[in-house]
Amino acid sequence: MTTPTPPTPTPAQHSAGPRPRLLLVAHGTRSSAGRRELSRLLLETRKRFAGADGGARPATTPVECRMAWVDVQTPGPDKVLADGVPTVVIPAFLARGYHVTEDVAGACRDAPGPVALTPHLGAEPEIVRALVQRLAESGGTGAFGADAVVLGAAGSRDEASQAETRELAATMSEILGVPVTGAFASTAAPTATDAVAALRADGHRRIAMLTHLLAPGFFADRLANAGADLATPPLGAHPEIIDLLVRRYREYENEVGVDPAGQ
Incomplete structure (x- = not known):
């Protein structure tokens, strides 16, 4: 089993002034x-930036880190961005959809x-490596691991x-060397329950549910109970996820103009 090698990042060229939020x-x-x-997730990201930013920036150049929500919780991204502070916005979503293309993009467009x-x-x-590690930690790899995922x-x-x-399921199948089926907790087909049942019907004896979600909750419970x-x-807050958030910020930091006088 092998995991993909990440691309070698090109360090951004930063000024000595304030950094975007x-x-x-x-x-x-x-x-x-x-x-x-x-x-x-927010705390670990803050801690990473309070350190050396992966070796690229000294701890004396801080980054303000905040979180907003598109549903259920507040504040929304529009409320945070209303103050006009230069900001790098990262949609903490594993796949695109309405919330990414409309809610987050709309708030940025109107900021x-x-x-x-x-x-x-x-x-x-980073996502692929985190998924592989979660599966290994749960006993889903190796000689007595899952024969389907x-x-x-x-x-x-x-x-x-x-x-x-x-x-992504096809990519994971290549890495793990077993069949991997993409399935869903709601809205789309196949459902996670149907996917497990189909693999059972094909003769697979040990099936793993590889949870492609960021946090526990309703959807995670559905996946865990899919059989x-x-x-x-x-x-x-897997370390690979924090690595990705830091990388995303560094890649887009220089696209935000910051007033060196202090915003």
Whole structure:
């Protein structure tokens, strides 16, 4: 089993002045466990920037890190961006869909200050490595690991979003060396339950649910109860996810103009 090698990053050229704010925009959840995990995501990102930013910047050049939500929780991204502070916005979504293309993009488009909107998290090498590690930690790899895997996502009516999940499932199948089916907790087909049942009908004896979600909550519970023999926890504040957030920020930081006099 091999994991993809990440591209060699090209360090951004920074000025010595203030840096743009980082705004993570997530879906929002009523789950207390989910809220704690997303709070950890923000905390670990703040800690990374309070250090040496992966060796690229000294700790004396801080980055303000905040979080906003498109549903259930507040504030929304429009409320945060209303102050006009130069901001790099990262949609903390694993696949595109209405919330990314409309809610987050719309808030950035209407913001009074300079904003750089990065792509959503997608199927970047950090995501793939985090998924492989979650599966290994849950006993889904190796001689006694799973002989088939369901890559369980939240689901979306957006066909491009569904296609992302299926393409990632194909990538995971190549890496893991077992069949991997993309499936969904809601909205899209196949459902996670149907995907597990289909693999059972094909003769697979040990099926893993590879949870392609950031945080615990309603969708994660659905995936965990879809009938697989084991289910991985959501990706949450996995170090690879923090690496990706830092990389996204660094790639887009210079696209935001910052007033050297202090915003």
